[in-house]
Amino acid sequence: MIRILAFVISIAGLVGCATERFGNFESNAPSGLHEGIAADTIHHLEKIYPPAQTQFNFGQSIPKSDRFGMLLVDSLRAKGYAVKEYSPKQSVSGTGLRLQYVVDKPSINVTDLYRIKLKIDDVTFTHAYEAKNNTAISAGAWAKME
Numbered sequence: 001m002i003r004i005l006a007f008v009i010s011i012a013g014l015v016g017c018a019t020e021r022f023g024n025f026e027s028n029a030p031s032g033l034h035e036g037i038a039a040d041t042i043h044h045l046e047k048i049y050p051p052a053q054t055q056f057n058f059g060q061s062i063p064k065s066d067r068f069g070m071l072l073v074d075s076l077r078a079k080g081y082a083v084k085e086y087s088p089k090q091s092v093s094g095t096g097l098r099l100q101y102v103v104d105k106p107s108i109n110v111t112d113l114y115r116i117k118l119k120i121d122d123v124t125f126t127h128a129y130e131a132k133n134n135t136a137i138s139a140g141a142w143a144k145m146e
Contacts, residue, residue, distance in 0.1 A: 036136025055096030
């Protein structure tokens with residue numbers, strides 16, 4: 001019985017590690033932070049994925065309360081990107097790149113440090129920001145993980 005319980009706990013732990021959560025987990029961040037991160041994210045994406053030639057298919061729902069997510073969708077469209085918002089009834093496959101994001105605080109104990117993590121298909125980009133004077137100040141360079 002103990003072996004079965006240990007096995008079940010082990011499998012549950014592995015599943016938890018393999019399941020990544022996406023979304024904005026910092027809805028109470030200082031004002032201006034989401035605007036600054038969204039603007040910098042668009043600037044970074046423009047360097048890699050040309051507007052008017054790229055379609056982003058969101059792989060997550062974006063609630064109206066998600067300031068960053070709403071800014072990202074609106075800004076992508078304003079720059080000329082095709083954007084397909086997430087719908088649980090429709091497949092995200094087809095043309096375009098699957099886009100998901102996380103806005104959170106890194107696990108280190110530093111106040112006013114925030115992170116954006118973009119997952120575009122199988123490539124992940126991440127960048128840290130410091131919240132100062134109601135804006136987002138870059139706290140390093142964009143990193144790419146494949």
